[in-house]
Amino acid sequence: MELQLSELKNNEGQLISIDESGSLDTISFHDDELEVREDLRITGGAIFTSEEVIDVSLDFSTTVIEHCRRCLEPIETDIDRHEEIEFRPDMDAEVTSEGNLSIYKYESGSGAIDLLPYIIRFIKLDLDPYPLCKDDCQGLCPKCGANLNEEEDHSCETEEEGEAKDPRMEKLAELL
Ligand SMILES: [Zn+2]
Numbered sequence: 244m245e246l247q248l249s250e251l252k253n254n255e256g257q258l259i260s261i262d263e264s265g266s267l268d269t270i271s272f273h274d275d276e277l278e279v280r281e282d283l284r285i286t287g288g289a290i291f292t293s294e295e296v297i298d299v300s301l302d303f304s305t306t307v308i309e310h311c312r313r314c315l316e317p318i319e320t321d322i323d324r325h326e327e328i329e330f331r332p333d334m335d336a337e338v339t340s341e342g343n344l345s346i347y348k349y350e351s352g353s354g355a356i357d358l359l360p361y362i363i364r365f366i367k368l369d370l371d372p373y374p375l376c377k378d379d380c381q382g383l384c385p386k387c388g389a390n391l392n393e394e395e396d397h398s399c400e401t402e403e404e405g406e407a408k409d410p411r412m413e414k415l416a417e418l419l
């Protein structure tokens with residue numbers, strides 16, 4: 244998923260097509276490692292212009308698995324985005340934007356631009372930092388971990404309420 248700068252420079256003004264797929268195992272997102280279920284597929288094109296600006300048009304898709312913050316059930320998020328990116332040399336800022344165009348600085352002396360970190364950044368825009376399987380998810384029983392969406396009349400919390408645990412009985416339970 245790299246743009247080779249020499250190839251782009253040698254074909255100045257011409258569209259170099261991008262058609263790649265690769266696997267991403269996980270994406271780090273808010274202290275979580277999210278599983279990526281589908282191969283990441285990237286298509287599009289890149290042009291090196293006379294001002295050494297690289298115009299990149301990308302379409303990419305994959306499926307990321309998040310987990311409900313309350314009951315931990317998996318939630319699939321399909322990613323399918325189109326992005327217009329421009330890489331500019333010698334820009335003051337590392338990143339800026341103009342309308343829908345995202346603009347990043349690149350080192351004109353470097354050999355290649357790895358697109359993956361930029362794509363991952365865009366994928367994260369489609370992820371929910373507080374995903375819920377449904378708005379009224381009941382979560383898990385804090386005592387036994389049962390999924391309260393599946394057991395409406397779950398009551399182990401009230402049964403054990405006020406019952407101080409005997410440490411000797413716990414030791415015994417471990418041995419059994
Ligand atoms: Zn849930």
Ligand SMILES: [Zn+2]
Nearest residue numbers: 384386387399
């Ligand atoms: Zn319970």
